[in-house]
Amino acid sequence: MTSGGGPARWVVPFAEGSAAMRDLLGNKGANLAEMTRVLGAERVPGGFTITTTACVAYMRSGGEAPSGLDEQIDEALGALEAEAGKRFGDPADPLLLSVRSGAPISMPGMLDTVLNLGLGAESTEGLAHRTGNAHLALDSRRRLLQMFGEVVAGVPADSYEEVLSRTRDEAGARYDRELDEGALRKLIDEYLAIYEGHTAEAFPEDPREQLRRSVLAVFDSWNNPRAFTYRRLNGIPDELGTAVTVQRMVFGNTGERSGSGVAFSRDPTTGERRADGDFLVDAQGEDVVAGVRNTEDLGGLADRMPEAHAELLASLERLERHYRDIQDVEYTIEDGRLYILQTRSAKRHALAAVRFASDARHEALLSKEDALRTIDPEALTALLHPAIDPDSDYEVLTRGVPASPGAAKGRIVLTAAAAEAGAAAGEDVILVRPFTSADDVGGFHAARGILTAQGGKSSHAAIVARGMGRPCVCGASEMAVDTAAGVVRIGDRELHAGDTIAIDGSVGTVTGDDVELVRPRVGDAFAEVLGWADDIRRLGVRANADTAEDARHARELGAEGIGLCRTEHMFFGPDREELVREMFISGELARRERAAGAEDGPRESEYRDGLARLAEIQRRDFSALLAEMGGLPVTIRLLDPPLHEFIPVSGFDRELAEAEAAGDEAAVARARERRDVASDLEEVNPMLGTRGARLGLILEGLYEMQARAIAEAAIETGAGGAAGVEIMLPLIAYESELAALRQRVEAVVGEVLGEHASEVPIGTMIELPRACMIAGRIAEHADFFSFGTNDLTQTTLGLSRDDAESGFLPDYASRGLIGRSPFETIDVDGVGELVWIAAERGRATKPELKLGICGEHGGDPASIEFFDEAGLDYVSCSPFRIPVARMAAARAVIG
C-alpha cells in the first residue's frame, strides 16, 4: 500500500495512532496508541508500530524488507531516543526495546516476543551500574540472548533450557531469580556459545541489527505452521499480516523510588467507586505476579510516592471515562515516574458488575444499552445461589463437576427413600449416589443437594438437579459409594450415612467441615438493571417449572409464564409412586387384553380406577401451579418418558423376592406378572423408544386423564376461564400423531370447559428432525411449537446425553474436534439449522404460530442470542436462570 507521491508509511509512532487503526497497527499497537492518546506520551513508555502493510509487502516480495522501512524505523527510533533522553546501544545508560507481534485479530498461536533489545555486553555493565542492580542487568541480557536465539535465529528452546536447568541444579537454586551474579555470567557465556554453535556466527551485538532482524522474524512468524493452523481453524485470512510493535522498556526494580503493580478503577468485588489494587516497591511486574514478596495496597503507594499515587488515580479515572468500563491497569514506576503499561476491562464479580452498570448509568458514563453490555449474563447466577462462605477456611475432601449451582449442607443419605424419610423428619439431607436414574427423582425433591460419583454436566443427576434448582456435584470420581454398607470412601477417608457434608455445585467442591453457607446480598441495582433488560428484550422469558414452589420462585425471578411443566415429575413422591406403578402395569395389561380382543376386561377397569385416583392428584397439583401463576401462560406437557422409567424391573425383582420369602403364592404370581410386564417394556435404546406421544397414543385414557385434570384445574382457578393453560404434546414425528391426540384432548377439554375450551392452545414439542422437516404440516394442527432442544440435539447429532458426556465428548473437546458441548450451547450449524427450517415452515403455514424453546439451552446466553435471531417468541429455562435469560435476551437485541 503506497500513498500518492512519497514512499509508503510503514511506521506509526504511538502518539500518531489510535484504536481505530487496528487493521494497520494490530491489536497491541492500536491499544498502545489509544492509551497514549488518552494519557499523553509522558505516561506510556514510548514506541512505534510497524504496520501490517509492511508485513504484507515483505511477504509478497518473498522476504525483502520494503523500501523505506529501515529509514522510517531509524527516524522513529531517533524520536524515541529524544523523548526518553537515552540512546539505543548507549554503553552507559542504554535505551532498551521490546519487539512484539500484533495481528489485527487475536492470535494466541503466534505470540513472538523479543525483550531487552539493545543490551550488548558493555551496556549490560552500564545498566548494572546505573540501576545498582547487577542481577537485573545480567538476567536481562541472559533473556535477550535466549529470546533472540529462539525467535530470530531458530535455536531450539531445549538447548537453552538444558543449560539453564543444569546451572540451577549446580547452584542449588529452585528458581532462575535465585541465581547469583557468577552463575548468570557463566550462563551468558554458555548462551553465546550455543548461539554460535547453532548459527555458525557470533551473536549480533549491534543493537540496530538486533532490532532489524527481530522485526523481520516477527514478519516470518506470520507463516509459521502453528499460526497457519490457527488461522485455518479460525477462518482468519492469510492476507491480513501482522504488525510489529517496538516499545521502550521501563524498569520498576531500579530502587526504592521504583516499583510495579496492578490497579483497578473501581473495586472489582463490590463495584464500589474507589480505586483498588496493589503495589510492590523495587520490583518488576512479573515479581508482582510471582508473589515472591507480599504486595502493599494503594495506600502503601500513597505513603511512599504520593505524587505517583495521584497520577495513578488520575490515569485510572481518565482511562475509565475513556473506555467507559472498570479498568484493570498494569503500571510501573521507574525512578519516581509513573508509566501505564496496559489497560483492559476488569474481570469482576457479578455483584460489582451489577453495581457498576447501575452506577455508570446514573453517572451518565454509559447509556442503558452500554451499561447492560458490561454485564456477563452468565455471571448473574452467582447472585442467586448460596455459596460456602468464601471467608471460611475448610478442607476440600474431593472435587467433581459443578453441575448445578449453589451450595448445600446436610446429612448424608444414600437412597432416595432415605432422603424422603429424612426430609419428612425435618432434616437437611444430601443425597449421595453412584449415579442417579428416574427412580431417584423423589429423593431429589427431598434433598438439599445431590452428589454423585459418575456422570457429567448432562447426566441425569445434573439435568434434574438444575431443573429443580438443587445444588449438585456430579462425577466426583475419587469417591466410591457403597450403598449397601452405608459407606462413602474418598481415598482413605470413610464417611457414613448420617455424617454431615457440604457441597458447592457452583465450583464442584465437597467438604466434611461444618462450613457456613451464605447468600450474596443482591441490592436494588439488580432489579434495576434487569428492569432495563426487560425494557429492551424482544424474547419472552418463561420458566420450566413443575411445582407451585418452582412457579413461585420463577415469578419472583421475573418469569412471564411457564414454558414447560413436566407432568411426569408430578408422578414422583412417596405417596404416588405405588399408585403410578399400579396404573401403568394395569394399563399395559389392559392394552394387551384389548389387543387380544377383550374390549372391557378386568385389567381395563383396574387401569381406569388407577387413572381416576391419579387424576385427582394431578388436578390438585395443576390447580396449585395455575393459582401461583395468576393467569400467566402455563404450558403443561403431557407425559413424556418411556413407560419403563416408571416401572423399573429392579423394583419388581425385590417385590418378587419378598413374596417368595413370605411363601405367599398369590403374591408371587402377581409379582411375577408385574416383573414380566416391566421386563417386556425394557428397551435397547429407551431414548428412541415408546415414549411421549407414542405412549399417549397406545395407552388410551392416559392423556385424556391428564387433559381432564388440566381442564378441571383451569376451571377451578380461572373463575370459569382457561387460566392461561396451554397443553403440549411431546415427541411428535408425524402430523397424524398430533391430529389424533389433539382430537382426543380437545374432546375432553371441551367437555369440561365448554365454550372456554377454545381459550386453551394445544401445541407440540418440536424435538425430532422429522418434525422440523414437516413442520409446515404439523403447524396445521398446532397452536404453538416449543422446541425441545435437548432431545433435538440427541437425535440430530446421534448423541445419547446419558452416554456421550461420560463417553467421547470430553475426548473430543480435548482434541479440539468440538467447541462447547452441544448440550450446553446450541449447535447452531446442525440443531440450529433445523430450528430455522422448522420455524420458517411452521410460520409459512400459520403466520401467527407461537414459537418457544424449552430445552436446557433456554437458559444459555449464547443459545438465547441464536433463538432471538431465529425469531422465536420466548425461551423457557430453569427458574434460577430466569435473570440470566432476561439479561441475555436484552443482549441479543443490543448486541
Next chain:
Amino acid sequence: MTSGGGPARWVVPFAEGSAAMRDLLGNKGANLAEMTRVLGAERVPGGFTITTTACVAYMRSGGEAPSGLDEQIDEALGALEAEAGKRFGDPADPLLLSVRSGAPISMPGMLDTVLNLGLGAESTEGLAHRTGNAHLALDSRRRLLQMFGEVVAGVPADSYEEVLSRTRDEAGARYDRELDEGALRKLIDEYLAIYEGHTAEAFPEDPREQLRRSVLAVFDSWNNPRAFTYRRLNGIPDELGTAVTVQRMVFGNTGERSGSGVAFSRDPTTGERRADGDFLVDAQGEDVVAGVRNTEDLGGLADRMPEAHAELLASLERLERHYRDIQDVEYTIEDGRLYILQTRSAKRHALAAVRFASDARHEALLSKEDALRTIDPEALTALLHPAIDPDSDYEVLTRGVPASPGAAKGRIVLTAAAAEAGAAAGEDVILVRPFTSADDVGGFHAARGILTAQGGKSSHAAIVARGMGRPCVCGASEMAVDTAAGVVRIGDRELHAGDTIAIDGSVGTVTGDDVELVRPRVGDAFAEVLGWADDIRRLGVRANADTAEDARHARELGAEGIGLCRTEHMFFGPDREELVREMFISGELARRERAAGAEDGPRESEYRDGLARLAEIQRRDFSALLAEMGGLPVTIRLLDPPLHEFIPVSGFDRELAEAEAAGDEAAVARARERRDVASDLEEVNPMLGTRGARLGLILEGLYEMQARAIAEAAIETGAGGAAGVEIMLPLIAYESELAALRQRVEAVVGEVLGEHASEVPIGTMIELPRACMIAGRIAEHADFFSFGTNDLTQTTLGLSRDDAESGFLPDYASRGLIGRSPFETIDVDGVGELVWIAAERGRATKPELKLGICGEHGGDPASIEFFDEAGLDYVSCSPFRIPVARMAAARAVIG
C-alpha cells in the same frame, strides 16, 4: 357443464364412451365403455353412465336433479330395452338393472351399489318362471329390498340382518343360499314391513322411481361422512363428484346353457401363452368365488358350449392385445350367450411376469419399456430363493414374521456356538433363539436359517439375516425357547435341539415335517428382461457384501460393485472372537493408560500386538473380496458398532465364574478387570453412543490398522494399483471428525500404496441429521457420500429399530397413523427431505461428489424410485435384492 345451444349431456351409453373419459364417467363407467368399444356391444351387458358433471350440478343446486337428466335417462333406457329385447318392469321377463357409484379416483370408502332394480312383486314371479329358478328370483328380490332400503332410504343395515339371521336360525341354515322358497317369501314380507316401518311409506314398486331414487342416492353418497373423511385423508378434491353407472344384469344361473367363470389370457403361474381359467355351469359369479361346487377348467366349457368357449378365447385375445397385458376376466354365459363383465390386469407369479414381459416384447405386443412396466420388481425375489415345495402337504407348526426370504431346513440349535459347531461338522442347522444380538452373528454365518420368538422385520435377526441372505422367520410369538433346557415349546408341542425343522422366510411358516425345498427354475427370460432394465436405468446397483462368498453371489446377480462392506462382520467367527475381545479390552485399557499420562504403557503394546494379529486376518479377507470383484468399486466401511457389542459383559461374567471356580487368583483378577471394562462401556442408548467415527477417533490405531489392511490387500490383488477400493468412515457428525480421520487414513494408505494412494477415494456415511445439514462442509473432506438410511431413519424419527418394531410401530400401522414402516420404504417427507438437502449441499461444494445409499432401503423399489429422483449415483443392497434393484432402477426411469 352445458354445451353451446342444446341441453347438457348428462348420460353417456357404454357404446359412446371410452377409457379417456374417466373424469366424466368415473373409473367404472370408463372401463365398461372401453371394454364395449373393444369387444362390441353384444359381448358386454349394455348400460349407460350418468356423468360426474350431473352429480356436481345436483350438489350445486342443493339436491335438485339437473334439468334434462330424467329425459336422457329415459332415452338411454329405451335404447337399452331395445338392445336387450326386454322391458324394464316387464312382469313376464323383466330387464333388471344395477346402479353403481364410480368416482374418477378409486374411493373404497364410498362404494354404494343397488342390484336387481326393476324386480317388482309380479316380475319376480315372471323371472322365476322364465328361469325355472324360483330361488334365484326370490333371493334377487330380497336383495333388492335390502340394498334399496339401506342405500336409498337409510334403513339401518341391522334391521335387515337381524331378521335374516333369525330366519336362518329357524330354517337351520348356515348360509343364505340354503333358505328355501317359503323362508324367502316370508323374509320378503318382513323386509317390506321393515321398509314401511322406517320410512312410513310403502316400498316403491315402480321401477322408474326405484331407478331415479337410486341414482340420486349415489349422488348423495358423495358427501357421506365416510367418503368425506376418505377424500380428506387422500387429498381428493370435493368438487370431483361421482358418476353413476347403470347396467343391465345378466344371469348365469338360468339353466344348463348358462354359467359363470373367471379366465386368464395366459397362464398366470408360468406365463405360457395359453388361456386358462375355470367355469361353473348354471351358476352366478359369486358361486364361483364361494366355492360351493367344484369348478371345471376351460376344457369343460369347450365341451359344453364350444361356441361360447370360442367367443371367450377370442375376447381374451382381443382384450389382451388392447390392454397389452395378461387379462383376468370375469364372464357370465346367459342362455348360451357370453358376456364379459369385467377385465383387469392379472396378478401373476414372478415366473409368469418375467416370461410374459419377454414374450410380449418378442410378439411386438409391448415395447421394452412397457414390457418392464408389467413386472413388479419386488416379486422377483420369489425367483431367487428356495421355497418349501408348494406341491407338498405339510403341517404348519407356527407362523412368524416373514423376515428374510427363502426356505431352509436343518437341525435345531439353540446357541450361536452350537450353530458353529454343527456347521463345522458339516450339518445343516437352524438357529432358534428367543431374539438375537451381535453375540449371535457368528451363528448366522453357520446356520442355514434363523428363527426367533421375538422381533419384527427390523429386528437384529431380520436385518442381519437379510444382509447375509439367510432365510429368517422372526417374532414367532407362540414359540417359547428354553435355551438352558434345550427345548422349544409351541403350544403343547415340544421340540428339542437336534430335531429337524424347516422354515420359509418368504411366508413366515415353520414346520416339523420333512419337506422338500425347491428352487424356482429361472429361464433365459430372466436375464433378458434384467438386461433391458440395465440398458434403461440411470442408477448404479451395488451390493452390501462382507465376504468373498457374498461378493461372488452379488456379481452373479449383476452387482456393479460393493457399496458397503461392513468390516465388523469380519470380526466374527470362532477363530476371531477371542482375538477381537482381547484387542478391544487392551485397547480400552491402553486408552485409559494414555489418559493417565503413560505414553507407552504395557497395555499399549498388548493392544498393538492384538491389532497386528487382526490386521493379518483382515488383509486376507479384503484380498479375497477384492479378487472376487475384479477391480469393480468396493466400498469398505471402517468399524462401526459400539465397542461393547464386541465385549458383552455376560461373556466375562462366565469367564470370571470359571476362574473363581478354578481358584486361580491371577485369572480371577484378570477376568474381573476385563469384566469391569466391559461393564464401564455399556451404554444406556448404544445406538447413540460411542461408535463409528467416535470409536475410530478415540481408539487410536484401530482405523489405521484397518486402512493398512485394506491398502495391502489392494496392492496384493490390484497388481500395484488400488483395485477399486474405496474407504468409508461411519457416523460423521462434525466435519472435523472426517478431516482428522481422513488425515490418519491417508497417511497409512500413502505409506502402503505410494503414488497409487490417490486412486483410493475416501468418503463418509451420511447417517445423522446433522451431517445432512452440514453436508456442504463435510463434502470438502469427502470424495463420496453414502447415505446410511437405516441409522438416518432412526435418528430423524427418533425411533430405535430394535424397539419400535416390537413396540409402537405395529400399533401405529393398525391405527392408520403411518403407512409402510419407515424401515421398509424410505420416509420421503422426513428422511428423504434430509437426503435431498444433503445431496444438494454436498454437490454445491463439490459437483463431482459421488452419492450412494447403502441402507436397507437400497433394495426397496419405492425407495429406489425416490433415490433416482434425488439424483443419487447408485444404490447398494443385499445380494439377493440386486435383481429387484436393477428392475426398480429401470422403473424409476420409465415411470
